[in-house]
Amino acid sequence: MQTGLIISSYGRQFIVEYQNKNYQAVTKGKKTEFVVGDKVELKLINDEQVQIVQVIERENLIYRSDHNRSKIIASNLDQIIIVVAVKPNFNLSFLNSCLICAEESQIEPLIVINKMDLPESTEFANKLKAVFNEQLKYQILELSAVDNCEQLMPYLIGKRTLLIGQSGMGKSTITNQICPEAGARTGEITKYENSGCHTTTNATLYHIDGNSDLTDCPGLQEFGLYHIELTQFAEYFPEMREFLGGCKFNNCVHLNEPACAVRQAVESKIIDQQRYEFYQRIANNLKLKKNY
Ligand SMILES: Nc1nc2c(ncn2[C@@H]2O[C@H](COP(=O)(O)OP(=O)(O)OP(=O)(O)O)[C@@H](O)[C@H]2O)c(=O)[nH]1
Ligand SMILES: [Mg+2]
Ligand SMILES: [Zn+2]
CATH class of the missing domain: 1.10.40.50 (Probable gtpase engc; domain 3)
Known part of the structure; x- marks a missing residue:
């Protein structure tokens, strides 16, 4: 059996990594949903394409949902890093929803407070730490992706990690610092002031080393929990x-x-x-x- 890993999704298109080479995936027959992190059984079609036969059973799957639809985000994770920052528009409910998602799927969360180089970040971080670390005991790391991103590295080794967060919090900036070959597009901070635009448009998994990787995904404005009981x-x-x-x-x-x-x-x-x-x-x- 040939097995590969889905490392990127573009709408309904997928990139599969198989023996260190990337292929465009063709999906046939019944409409199945796939997501970054899925291990898949495949058949080689040619030098550029594989056909996905089926998904190998997932260890976990995270998704969000509202009253009329749900959207899968990633699978087979060891860790979810929730990236927050004082700018451009921190939303407390969004952080709370991400934590509920991590609790529900039993995936360890780490809260990264990014942009600590900005003077207004100190007070912001202190408030968050008082509740989320001192009371709730969640792990928190204060970071400036542009100055000292290497502090994050020890948290990533040996794990499959997903970065989630609102648009503009610095997920792709972190990704580029950790995996320089990623070349992920990052946005100008001013653009986030007219909310609703995302710089990253598709989820992509990047390798840090042989058993550590990092998935950058598009910023979310809402994290619906409609699937929770x-x-x-x-x-x-x-x-x-x-x-x-x-x-x-x-x-x-x-x-x-x-x-x-x-x-x-x-x-x-x-x-x-x-x-x-x-x-x-x-x-x-x-x-x-x-x-x-
Ligand atoms: N001052 C400061 N700016 C940062 C830092 N990290 C990221 N930025 C800036 O924040 C803006 C948004 O960064 P991105 O990495 O594109 O944010 P993102 O979370 O990937 O956004 P989406 O792809 O839209 O979800 C860019 O202008 C970055 O240069 C940081 O540590 N400090
Ligand atoms: Mg991005
Ligand atoms: Zn009660």
């Missing part, structure tokens, strides 16, 4: 876990129920208010979906 949602909040058995009702979803241990922890400021507000907003949406 409401009854499991609270478990993806590390700060809520210890309270989950303590509610009056054992099917409590921690919104309006009486004697809810999670809400009591919010009132006594043990659980961060903004994190709970994020929980409430998403949980109310998930509730509509299921008509609980």
Whole structure:
């Protein structure tokens, strides 16, 4: 059996790496979705093309979804790096959603606070660290991709890592520093002020060494969690876990129920208010979906 690795996707087109050479993939027959990180069984067609026969079972798969569609992002990951920065337009909900995604798929997250060379980054980083590192115990690395990106290297060795984040946070800049041959296009910061434009348009996996790689993907503005089950949602909040058995009702979803241990922890400021507000907003949406 010949097996290759999907290293890039362009719309419905894929590039497959097979024996150190890249091929354009042809997919035949039933409409199957593939994604960067997939190991695939293939047949060689010629010097430039392979046919994908099928996907080898994935160890994990991350995707986002809203009420009418879902989009797969990457598979077979060891780590998700969530890249945030004070500029151009940091969105706290986006960070929270990425963390939920990592918790749900049981892939270790690392939060990289990029652009630490900007003076306004210090206060921004301190606020994030107080909640996400000191309270929630997520790993955080402060970085300036343009000055000291090599600090990131120890976190990448031996792992398959995905960079995710809003547009303009510096994912491609990091990719180019770590894998200089990547030549990923990066955007001018001014362009992000008219939001909605992305510099990177397709996900691509780059090798760091024989068993470490890094996937750069297009910036996202939203990270929909519509696929999450409401009854499991609270478990993806590390700060809520210890309270989950303590509610009056054992099917409590921690919104309006009486004697809810999670809400009591919010009132006594043990659980961060903004994190709970994020929980409430998403949980109310998930509730509509299921008509609980
Ligand atoms: N000051 C500063 N600017 C940075 C840093 N890292 C990236 N930038 C700038 O931020 C802008 C956006 O960087 P990109 O790497 O294109 O961002 P991206 O996350 O790949 O954006 P999309 O591809 O649209 O998702 C560029 O102008 C970079 O030069 C940094 O550490 N410090
Ligand atoms: Mg980019
Ligand atoms: Zn409760």
